Amino acid sequence: MAERENRRDNRGNDRRDNRPEETPEFADRLVAINRVSKTVKGGKRFGFAALVVVGDQKGRVGFGKGKAKEVPEAIRKATEQAKRQLIRVPLKDARTLHHDMEGRHGAGRVVMRSAVAGTGIIAGGPMRAVFEMLGLQDVVAKSIGTSNPYNMIRATIDGLKAETSPRAVAARRGKKVAEILNKPAAETVEA
Numbered sequence: 074m075a076e077r078e079n080r081r082d083n084r085g086n087d088r089r090d091n092r093p094e095e096t097p098e099f100a101d102r103l104v105a106i107n108r109v110s111k112t113v114k115g116g117k118r119f120g121f122a123a124l125v126v127v128g129d130q131k132g133r134v135g136f137g138k139g140k141a142k143e144v145p146e147a148i149r150k151a152t153e154q155a156k157r158q159l160i161r162v163p164l165k166d167a168r169t170l171h172h173d174m175e176g177r178h179g180a181g182r183v184v185m186r187s188a189v190a191g192t193g194i195i196a197g198g199p200m201r202a203v204f205e206m207l208g209l210q211d212v213v214a215k216s217i218g219t220s221n222p223y224n225m226i227r228a229t230i231d232g233l234k235a236e237t238s239p240r241a242v243a244a245r246r247g248k249k250v251a252e253i254l255n256k257p258a259a260e261t262v263e264a
Contacts, residue, residue: 128206176232
């Protein structure tokens with residue numbers, strides 16, 4: 074390691090290697106690539122649209138879409154947009170959702186349910202990518218309606234935005250977390 078840090082440049086001078094070790098903060102998943110063509114006088118011009126989901130696998134996730142003449146450029150644009158649109162989702166025990174929820178966007182509708190440990194990610198296509206990048210390990214989800222990946226991801230993100238933790242609910246109501254989680258015993262009314 075010391076050999077790497079103290080290198081000599083072309084002139085024989087010592088220089089330090091100040092480049093940080095590369096540890097990517099975010100993981101990304103390519104969900105869809107769409108090729109579109111435009112017919113012009115000389116033939117066809119092709120363009121590409123990419124849909125990417127980015128997350129830190131610890132409760133933050135975002136998606137982005139990018140369009141360009143080349144696939145790598147479209148993916149790069151989509152990844153940059155996804156990093157700008159990250160949302161934070163509270164996770165229960167860092168593995169599942171706190172409660173069941175439904176998300177909608179256009180003709181897309183998704184239903185997401187919390188699951189017990191060991192269930193795994195039971196979801197299809199684009200929803201699976203969102204859950205993996207979010208860091209969920211146990212969730213059951215169903216897509217109802219469109220199979221368009223753009224609308225499915227938007228509906229999933231819409232549902233995840235509605236996720237609330239018991240701590241947030243307790244703070245909003247001015248109560249303790251224990252009061253929120255423990256259901257009060259039913260009072261018996263004597264007639």
